[in-house]
Amino acid sequence: MPQKLLKSAHYIELGNYHYWPVLVPRGIRLYTYEQIPSFLKDNPYITDGYRAYLPSKLCLKSLFILSNETVNIWSHLLGFFLFFSLGIYDMTTVLPAASASRDDYVIYSICLFCFQVCMLCSVGYHLFCCHRSEKANRRWMALDYAGIAIGILGCYVPAVFYAFYCNEYWRQVYLIMVLAMILAVFFAQIHPYYLTKQWYSLRALIFCCVSVYGFIPTIHWIWQNGGMNTPIVQICILLIWKIYAHPGIGCLF
Known part of the structure; x- marks a missing residue:
């Protein structure tokens, strides 16, 4: 095929994104809102740059192209490396310098581990949400919501532990209540309608309640x-x- 036709085909695959200096692997193209499957249509105000109809291998390759999920993917991926590096720094420098107890190490480990899981779950969803299978899309979405719940748990555990350090009774009460709420969020995902658009407001309400608690x-x-x-x-x-x-x-x- 002549070079000029190859260049035209490349522009068609990229849509409005062909002005950006990106390399798109063979088999990947970007779609408009009207072209994507219904389970990807969450926000009509995002009109272009959608990845869709991809197998798992091409979903992974799309990590390095510019799409409307690029910022979501890389901000969470860099967030994971940030918390990972902070974990190493805290465990090897900050806590030993403060003569931290074993409980301090455990609490910091739980906190940073929860944040890392939250980041990785979000990376997974935003990377694989373009899978050609709606079932795979829903599974990654469920994992993303689970990661958010784990991230909230990581916020609560150190706050409650140190705020009620001298009051073991209330510390245990609040930690048990937080754990029970997170488990309730996990079990709610079992319901077949939990991840549907009809339950969008209910999902938002559940997470708001867990946060406002x-x-x-x-x-x-x-x-x-x-x-x-x-x-x-x-x-x-x-x-x-x-x-x-x-x-x-x-x-x-």
């Missing part, structure tokens, strides 16, 4: 320490403000 132990901790004006509460508020106002500070903790 964190206000209960937070309010309890503030009350237990004498209210908002006590020094320890003020110090924690100041630290949280500094972490959010200057994200780089968060790497020190």
Whole structure:
């Protein structure tokens, strides 16, 4: 085939993305919203750049092309490596320097492991959601939701453990309740309608409830320490403000 025709065919495969300097493996093309299967149609405002109808091998190869999932894939993949490197740094430098106990090592390990699982599950879904099988798409979506639940668990465990370090009863109560909620989210996925578009609002509500639950132990901790004006509460508020106002500070903790 003449070079000019090959170039035209390459542009057709890339659609509006042919202006970007990307290499697309043979067998992969990008589709518009109207061209993709119904189970991929989540957001009509994203009009182009869809991968679809791919076997597993080409899903993996699509990791290195520019599509409308590129940012999702690489932000979570880099997030995984960030938490992995932070885990190594904390275990080999920060915790030994602080003379951490065995419990500290366990809690930090659980926290960082949960975050890494969350990142990898999201990478898997955004990479393989373009699989030609709807069943495979749903399985990866379920894994993504499971990863989100595990990530939420990773947020709760260290917060509850250290907030109620001197109150073992309430520490156990809150940890058991959080674990029960996460298990409930897992079991909810068994329902055949859980991953359908009809239950989208219910899925969002479930995760919102699991997240908002964190206000209960937070309010309890503030009350237990004498209210908002006590020094320890003020110090924690100041630290949280500094972490959010200057994200780089968060790497020190």
